[in-house]
Amino acid sequence: MGRLRYTISRLLQSVPVIVGVITITFFLTDAIPGDPVSIMLGPSPSAQQAAAIRAKFGLDQPLYVRYFNYLFDVLRLDLGTSLYYQVPVTQKIMERLPVTMYLLLASFTFALVTAVPLGIVSAKRRNQPTDHISRVVALFGVSTPSFWIGLMLIIVFSFWLGWLPATNIILPWTGPANVDGASNQIEVIIESLRHLVMPMITLGTLQMAAFTRIERSSMLEVLGEEYVKLARAYGVSESKIVRKHAFRNAQLPLITLVGLQLTSALGGAVLTETVFSINGMGRLIITAIQNQDFQLVMGTTLVFGLAFVIGVIITDLSYAYVDPRVSFDGGE
C-alpha cells in the first residue's frame, strides 16, 4: 500500500515537470528563426496558400492562445497534426516508438550484461592487468562519440567483412512475409539479431563504460566494508562474499545511474538511428527540427520528457526495493 501511495505521489510530482517541459519547448520552438510555412511551400508561396496553411495549423492565432490550446489538447491526448507528414503526431510517435524502445532495451541490456561482470572483476583484481584493461575499455567508451563507434563498426563488419547489415532494425515479432529471406519466425529473430548487434553496441558502449566505472568503484567500496572483512575473517571464500554479501549492496549506485543514463541514451539514439538508418524516435525528432514542424517537435519532446520522468520514478522505486534501509514513507 505504501509503495502504491509512493508511486502515485511521485507521478503527481512529475506533472509540474512535464508542464514545464511543454512550456519551455513551446516557447523555444516558437522563438526559432524562420517560418515553417516558407519551408513547406517554398520561397514564393501565394498569400492565399500561406494563409490557408497557417489557419489549418492554428499558426494565425496569438502565441498565448496557441499555448493554452496546446495544453488543453495534450490533456485530451491530442498532440496535433504534423506539418511535415500531415498526419496526427501520435500516429507518427506510435509508429516510431517501438523501434527506439527495442533499441534502448537492447543497448541497456548489453551495457549491464557487460558492465557488471567487468566492474566486479575489475574491483576484485584491483591494480592488476585485468583491472587496467577494464578501466581502459571504460575510458574508451566514455570518451568516444557514439556516431564514430557506429561508423567504425559499419566500416569493419559491413564494408570490409560483409558480415552484418548496415541499415535498419527488424523487430523480432515482425512477420516472415515482411523480412527478406525469412521463411519462419526463427529466421526473423535471427535476422533481427543480426540487424541489432551494431546499433546496440553503438548506443550501449557509453552506458557500458559508465556502468563499469560505477560498478567497480561501488564494489570496491562494499568490499572494504567491516561486514565483508568479518566474513573474510570467518574464512568465507571471496566469490561467495561477492555473490552473497557484496553484490546486492553494490548495485545501489548503479541503479541510480541506469535511470539517469536514460537521457543520454535518448540523445545517443538520435545519432545511432541516423548512422544506421533506423526508423525510430531519434530520426523523427531530427526531421521535426529540420522542418520546423512545431507540433512534431512538441510531441517528440514531450515523449522524451515523459521517458525521463518515468525513468527517474522507476529508479526511485527500484532503489527503495533493493535497499531495505529506504522506506516508502520517507526517510531511512
Add this chain to the structure above:
Amino acid sequence: MSDKHRTFHSKLNRRRVLQGLGGVGIAGLAGCAGGSDSETEGQSGTGTGGGSATEDESTDGGSSGSGGSLRMALVKSPIEFDPIVLNDVPSSQVVDRVVEGLYTYDEGTGVVPLLADGEPTVENGGQRYTVTIQDGATFSNGDPVTASDVKYSFEAPVDEQTPNASEVNMVDSITAVDEKTVQFDLQYPFAAFMNTLTWYVVPQSVREEDTDAFNTGDALVGSGPFVFEEWQEGNFVRLSANGEYWGDPQPNLSEIEFVPVEEATTRVTTLRNGENDVIEEIPPQQYTTVRNSISDASISEVPGIGYFYAAFNCNEGPTTDPLVREGIDYAFDMDQAVSNYVEPTGVRQYSPLPSAVAEDWGFPVDQWSQIPRSKDVDQTKALFDEAGVPDDYSFRIIVPPDDKRQQIGITISNGLQEAGWDASVQRLDWGAFLEQYLTGNEDDYNVYTLGWSGTPDPDAFTYYMFGATEDTLGVTDGTFYHDSSEQAATATEKFVEARRTNDQATRKQLYTEGITTVLEDRAHLPAYNLKNSFGVKDYVSDWHAHPVSSFTLATDYNNVSVNQQ
C-alpha cells in the same frame, strides 16, 4: 526554387531554392524543398551505370517484369505520393515511375511526347497549345486517359492551392475539346510551356474518390510502367511492374524497392555489401571509395539541372557598387574553391545556366568563362579604395546549412580578410535563411550563397534569379539587381521579354545579352552545379542517370534489369 533539404522532384517544382545536399534530385525540383544535384561525366544520356547487358538488348525487354527486382537507397524517405500535392524530391522520385505526363524528357533535356500523340499545335501567338492524347493510353486500373483527366490534373494544383500551383499557374483556361483533345490557353505567351506540359496526369475519378488514400499510395493510380504496392514511411516504398502498361517498352524489372539511407558512409556500405543494388548521391569524399574499393560497382552520373552561386546585395551597402562586387571577385578564386570543395560531385559553372541547357542552346559559355577574375587581393584593395569602402567596414556573408555553400562563403570571407577587411560568415538554418536573404537589408547580408533548380529552360534560371517583376524581387531574388542601375534594368527586362517570346533565335539573343551583362556586372558569381550521381552494381543493366528526372528505368532508350546470380 531553393534547395532545402534535399528534396527534388523530377517534374516538380520547376523553380526551387536548392536546399538539398547534393546530387540527385535537383532534377526537377525547382524550389525549396531540398534537392539533389547532378552532373554527367560523360555525355548526357549515356549513363555509365554499370551494366553488363547492352543497352539495346535490355531496352526491348520482353515480358513485363522478367528482369528481376531492384533495391535502391534514396537519401531521404518519401512522405506522400499524390503528385498534385507532393513537394519533396524522394516522393517525386517514386511517383515518376507510376504517373506520367503528356510529355517527358528524352535522354537529355529535350521534350518528347509520352501520353501525347505528337507535338502540340501552337496558335494565338504562343498562347494556345492543343494536345491530342494517344489512343490506347490507359491508367493502371484500365481506365483510358482522357482530356478531362488532363484538364483536372493541371487545374487541381491551383484550385487546391497546393505548393505546386506555381508549376501550372500560367495557364488561363483549359478546355477538353473532346475525349482525346485538350486545349490550353495561357495568360501570356510562355516560351517554356513545353516543360510545363510534362506535368503529371492523374485519373480524376480515382483521386477524387479518396484523396487521402491517393496521397498515401493506397489508391495511387497512374499510367506509368510501375504500380504502387506498399509504403512504410521511413522504411521502404515498393513498386511492381504494371502488367497492363499501355506503352512501350514493358518494364524489365518486376519490382523496385526504395529505402532511405541518410548517412552517406552507411549508404556506400550498403552498395558494397549488397544490401542495395543502387545508391544515390555519392559525396565527394566517397567517390574514391566507390571507384577503388567496390570492385563490382561503378558510378553513373550526369550534371543536373541546377545552379549554385554567390550573390550580392545590390539594394543596400557597398555591394551596390559594381566596383566592390568586382573587388570581391578578385578576393578569391572560384575555380580553386570549386575544385577544393565540390569536385568530383559537381562541376564548375560559369553562368546561371546548367551545362545541359547551355549546350542545347549553344550559348557562349567559353566567353562567359573568361569573365571571373583570378585571385589578386591588391586589385581588391584598389577597387575598394576607389569605391570608398571604409577600412573598418565588416562584410556579412550568409550561407544556408550546406557544407559546400558554406565553404564558398568562407573562401570569400578569407579573401576579404586577406585584403584587409573584416568579413564574417553566418550559417543559418533554412527557415531563417529563406527569410533573411530576401530582405535586401545591408544589416542582414552583403553576400549570400544559394542554389537553384528548375526546368531545363533558360527562363527558370534567369527570370527568378534576377527578378524584374514583383513576382520575383524579394520573393526569389535577394539581389535586387534589377533596381540597382539602368543597365541592370535593361538586362533583366530582356529575361521577361524572352519568356514571352516563342522564337528560339530571338530568345537566345535576349538571354545571351542579358546574361552577359549580369555576369560582367557581377550580380552573381556563378559557382558550380552538382551531379545526379549513383553507385550502381555491375549486375544492374542499363541504368541511366538523367539530368532532369534523376534517373529513368523503362524508356525507349533504357530498360533497367537486375541480373543477379
